[in-house]
Amino acid sequence: MLAAGAAQAAAPEFIAFDSGHVRPLAKSPDGTKLFAVNTPNNTLDIFQINNGSLQLITRVPVGLEPVAVAARSNTEVWVVNHLSDSVSVVSLNGTPRVVRTLLVGDEPRDVVFAGSPAKAFITTAHRGQHRTDPSLAGVPGAGDAQLTTPSVGRSDVWVFNPDNLGTALGGLPQRIMTFFADTPRALAVSPDNNTLYVGTFKSGNQTAPVDTEVVCDGFNTTRSCIIRSVTYPGGVPGPKTNFEGKPAPEVGLIVKFNKTSGKWEDVLGRDWTKAVKFRLPDKDVFAVDANTLTEKTFFPGVGTTLFNMVANPRTGTLYVSNTEANNMTRFEGPGKYAGSTLQGKIALSQITVIGGGQVKTRHLNKHIDYSKLIHDSGFDATAKNHSLATPLEMAITSDGKTLYVAAYGSSKIGVFDTAELEANTFNPRTASSRYINVSGGGPSGVVLDEARGQMYVMTRFDNAVKVIDLASRAEVAKAPMNNPEPANIVAGRPFLYDANRTSANGEAACASCHIFGDEDALSWELGNPDDPVTSAAIPGKFIDSTQFPIAKLLFNVKSKINGDDNPNTFHPMKGPMVTQTLRGMRNSGAMHWRGDRATGLYGNDVFDSNVSFLNFAPAFEGLLGMDKPMSKEEMQVFANFQLNVFLPPNPVRSLDNSLNAAQQRGKNFYTGTRASDGIKLVNTATFQTSQNCNGCHTLDPAQGYFGTSGLRTFEGVPQTVKVAHLRNLYTRVGMFGAPSMPFFSQPGTAEMGDQIRGFGFTHDGAVDTLFRFFSAIVFRNQLGAGFPSGTEGDNTRKDVVEFMYAFDSDLAPVVGQQITLNSGNASAVSGRIDLLVARAKAPFVSKELGGNTTECDLVASVVEGGVRRGYFLDTASGNFVSADGATRTLAALKALAGTAGQEVTFTATPPGSGKRIAYKS
Structure with a gap:
């Protein structure tokens, strides 16, 4: 020992996770106390409310990364601990303290009380070690998360009787309700307290990928694009080259379900329905009977990423703060050569109104003219003064007439007349005169105190609570909270979220896609045809000048790789790629899926994550719309924050860090003596011998390697790509169904019906399951390498999949x-x-x-x-x-x-x- x-x-002494606030403030029913989650300090801070000020009474240690709080009564408060997978029940009788810890599913986010008698509802992901605890035997909804089973909802709500929590280990829920959607986030309650609303966090927008082989503009087949007797439209929408005239690599594309035609279509309106073997019902918000615990209905088309919800106390109308992703638009940059760019128009900030059976989206920044870019004549530099970015928690007046929304990326509180919002008659340019500027930055929570004419706002950037006078709309007091975060964390956080600082129109930020520093469950085509071809000689497997032609021959690749068969080339048109997490990157070397940030504006080093991060600076101009790249000094401040943010612990692996039998068998194959890639030639002088899984996807915690050591590889795809880390694969479950693709030996699926996600695995999200991924030709049994044949091979694949979901982490x-x-x-x-x-x-x-x-x-x-x-x-x-x-x-x-x-x-x-x-x- x-x-x-x-x-x-x-x-x-401090580990940063940067968990997103959901409901960070709550007021006691008698209006005398304010409860605030102090996320970095892992405490509930309790304040005495005064006229014009807040006075700290005490701090109560709770779990790690608290993100939501709700007052059940004047003497009992519940706190949701995002990293601890728990809820702290805090008693204010005597010395305030935690009297019970409830253990729930993975990454809980919100808690409310609803129904008669009142029940406690907590949102969690449909996974986590506590779901299968023996103490929950017999609880409806408990048990295996079924990570490899199609058509399973991944959105859980744990329901407790707060008057009888039971004597089980972590409390005994009445039920674990599962909804057909991805991970949930926010909850809301109807005015009569009988209807519960459940909001899907990353709900998607009915977009999905089409694999390169199916698009087949020449890759592994002919331009007729006939694959296994199925005819597809063929080819990407274009252009085929960048502005230099250099041919782009063969890539896939993104399609969207057209509700009118009932078809999956690309940006040209071509029908790719035969290439998408599943449906996305887009269930964004669920209405639940809080008494019978039954789902009443659901609402689609609310938004792509849903943050918070609140019900109008007079009319019952539901308001949902959200963003709508624009990932069907192709390319960043000026858009001159291709005539297309999503620069500055990444994710629209919205409040969606749900009432009378209708779903009506309201773009908060409709004053922005997206056709004018920063360098265009006529660009309105004042537009950002009226913009709201990343709308989070909302509060509504008791008469139902005024709605306040915390704009996390704007340092403002938006103020809306609900009638104007519902009718969509508000004018952001004039409404902005009513917006409330908040010091400190990152407003994440808001609570009204109409009796005192005050509002309380949580500001995450400076970890404080502000008191706003509602009459003057001025900040009148500040209550700082203890913050153990190092200075580099505090200083760098705004570069991720602050759209005023990082974009030209005040709406776009890195966090528009990297939600709370993570990912958005989508693919984007962020190439730039107006950029030149670049190169960087990143070391890797099977890609040096002698191996490359042989590798192409082995895979029967007829088209150019990287556009020109140069293994060190990076063409600026790279096709769709899944948003990657910005957490846990420090030991990953060159960044982006291809590692193309190894060389750039601020340095050249294929293994230095800091240099690679600095080289993201041009994205602030090309994607977010600034007038120039971010300076090296500013990028270093950003890097000092982001490269120190950790991924959470693995919620699939056992708490004692052991592996079950299947996981252990999978690890044994992963690290074993049998080569897994299946390419083993006799003449090792001209081609590298096969590796086991660990040979490429290195697992070495002592070096910070959890699936990647910074190398690249080429194994049958039309571009060289970085060997990816494997720590968060469990978050990408939910897409089941794929057409036949020659690179994969597993046949395509029949129509798989409703699924919850449109993007799966690999760089573009086009592979539905890990089992299919392990059926690629690179893993076939050749000369004793690769997965075994037949049933034995399939069983081994299943075991490796189980290990992937339980993969080691930091x-x-x-x-x-x-x-x-x-x-x-x-x-x-x-x-x-x-x-x-x-x-x-x-x-x-x-x-x-x-x-x-x-x-x-x-x-x-x-x-x-x-x-x-x-x-x-x-x-x-x-x-x-x-x-x-x-x-x-x-x-x-x-x-x-x-x-x-x-x-x-x-x-x-x-x-x-x-x-x-x-x-x-």
């Missing part, structure tokens, strides 16, 4: 997990406490955590005699140590919980963060 002191000292699965011990649940939770203690002692290797460490730190929070104390587990002695040096054994801590009011909450924190969280939160 590692010496805890040395290991813990090596790890950073943090152990236990990080964030917590449980509260009270006087009535010792028998249920003692095993979980023992697990947390064991994992805090278990060795773990992570470059990002300083090398050799343990899986987690373990802290305990308890109120002793009315005084809150935090304890840190010293693994060397096995005792828990407080800030003043006092120690308690685990048995002594457990004994404390036997007294009412002295509940003990144990939390597994990232290694290195434990002492800070125990002593300073």
